[in-house]
Amino acid sequence: MTETEEATGVLAGDVAIVTGGTRGIGRAIVDRFAEEGAAVVVSARGEDDVETVAEELEGEHGIEAAGVACDVTDSAEVAALVDATVDRFGGIDVLVNNAGGSIDDDNLHRVTEEAWDRTVDLNLKSLFLASREALPVMVEGSGGSIVQMSSVNGLDGIGQIAYSSARSGVLGLSRLIATQYGRHGVRSNVVCPGTIETDRRSENMDRVGESRASAEHDGEWTQRDQWVDQYPQGRFGRPEEVAEAALFLASPMSSFVNGTDLVVDGGLTAGLDWSFQRQIFDSGETPTRPER
Numbered sequence: 001m002t003e004t005e006e007a008t009g010v011l012a013g014d015v016a017i018v019t020g021g022t023r024g025i026g027r028a029i030v031d032r033f034a035e036e037g038a039a040v041v042v043s044a045r046g047e048d049d050v051e052t053v054a055e056e057l058e059g060e061h062g063i064e065a066a067g068v069a070c071d072v073t074d075s076a077e078v079a080a081l082v083d084a085t086v087d088r089f090g091g092i093d094v095l096v097n098n099a100g101g102s103i104d105d106d107n108l109h110r111v112t113e114e115a116w117d118r119t120v121d122l123n124l125k126s127l128f129l130a131s132r133e134a135l136p137v138m139v140e141g142s143g144g145s146i147v148q149m150s151s152v153n154g155l156d157g158i159g160q161i162a163y164s165s166a167r168s169g170v171l172g173l174s175r176l177i178a179t180q181y182g183r184h185g186v187r188s189n190v191v192c193p194g195t196i197e198t199d200r201r202s203e204n205m206d207r208v209g210e211s212r213a214s215a216e217h218d219g220e221w222t223q224r225d226q227w228v229d230q231y232p233q234g235r236f237g238r239p240e241e242v243a244e245a246a247l248f249l250a251s252p253m254s255s256f257v258n259g260t261d262l263v264v265d266g267g268l269t270a271g272l273d274w275s276f277q278r279q280i281f282d283s284g285e286t287p288t289r290p291e292r
Contacts, residue, residue, distance in 0.1 A: 007063060010251040012037030015089040017081065019072050019130060020099030022049040024198035025149070028239035029096055029246050034061035036247060038094065041085045043070045064089070072099045072126035082133040091141040094250040095134045097127040098149045100167075105160035116162045123166035124173070131177060135186060143185020147249045148174045150190045152265045167192075171261060178259030187258040189249045194265030195227055197236040229275050232267035 007013065016033050020026040021042040030040050034057045042050045042057070042065065050067030057065040066088050070081040085092055100123045104115040127148055138144030153159040154167030170190060177188035195201070205224040228236065245264045248254050263269060277283035 007037035009036030009038075010247070010253060011094070014038045014093035014250075015041070015085065015091055016094035016096065016250065017041045017043060017085055017092060017130075017134065018096040018098055019043045019070070019126070021096075022046065022053050024200065025193070025196060025239045025242045026096075026098045027053065028243040029098060030057060030065075031061075032240070032243040032247050033094075033250070034063050034065065036251070037063060039064040039089050041065070041081075041089070042067045043072070043081055044099070045069060045071060072097075072130060073121040075129050078126070078129040079133050081130075082137060086137055092134050092137045093141065093144045094147070095130060095138075095144070096147045096149070096246055096250065097130050098147075098246075099126055100149060102160060102163040105162045108161045111161050119162035120166045120169075123163060124169045127170055127173060131173070131188070135177070135181060138186050139181070139184045144187075145250045145254075146174070146177060146186065146188040147246050148188065148190045149246075150174075150192045150261070152192050152194045152263065152269050155192055155261070155263070156269050174261075175259045182258050187249075187254070189254070189257060189259065190261040191242060191245045191249065192261050192263045192265065193237060193242045194231065194263075194268040195236045196239055196242055198239055201236075230268055230273040231265075232270065232277075235266065237264060237266055 011033055016038045018026055018030050018033065018040060021030045022044040030042050030053065033040050040057055040063065042053045044050050047067070047069035050069055054065040054067035057063060066084070068081050068084045070077045072078060082092065103118045103122060105111060105119050106115065131146055134146065148170050150170040151167040153164040154171055158164065174188045174190045177186065205227065206222055228234065242264050245262050249257065249262060
């Protein structure tokens with residue numbers, strides 16, 4: 001832990017590594033952790049990007065921060081990330097394995113072996129590598145919390161084959177860490193976000209495509225038109241909402257939570273999609289109190 005007497009918050013004095021921490025959900029997480037007093041190590045591929053974010057965190061929140069460029073699929077670079085963190089801050093209390101994404105993924109009969117390997121490496125192998133390196137450091141420091149980022153794709157039959165398969169694997173990886181190392185003071189839990197509206201995702205969702213069968217969207221349509229109807233809350237999530245879930249699992253607020261999956265999806269996986277609910281069960285009708 002760092003000597004941060006002036007820091008306040010539920011993570012004050014803790015050291016946290018966040019992979020994929022320069023944009024989107026990762027950036028929201030490092031900001032939220034910094035607000036709660038953690039010393040944050042920001043990791044991503046770009047050296048300039050991680051250093052810029054670290055400087056912004058220090059300036060905005062008055063905490064210690066460091067940027068360490070790292071390819072999370074490379075075991076040597078992951079080991080160097082952990083070494084750099086220990087050298088700078090003396091230990092690791094929280095690891096957020098946030099880096100991930102889909103790389104040339106497709107349906108089973110179309111996906112290439114190369115695309116499969118690259119996507120699984122980024123979304124599953126990288127979490128294994130970082131957890132394996134950080135675990136002994138956490139145990140030596142009397143414990144810690146590993147927050148693994150998965151997806152609703154890992155829970156239900158949603159999405160493309162390599163990404164969804166890898167994200168399913170994250171659930172098993174996390175549960176085994178929880179059961180095998182809980183006695184050493186290490187907790188491991190998973191966050192499963194639904195569609196989160198990052199800047200990059202918004203650009204893709206607003207692209208106009210060809211019409212799909214829909215009573216409400218004849219002619220041109222966007223991914224937003226098609227996807228948002230699946231969400232009972234009628235909107236997509238925000239990076240800050242996922243960051244709150246990560247903070248809960250990283251902090252003492254979840255001290256007896258271990259080996260679980262926290263779904264942040266606005267009700268997407270709770271049941272049938274909104275269009276079906278509306279058509280079959282009149283869910284679009286405004287509820288009123290019973291007559292008496």
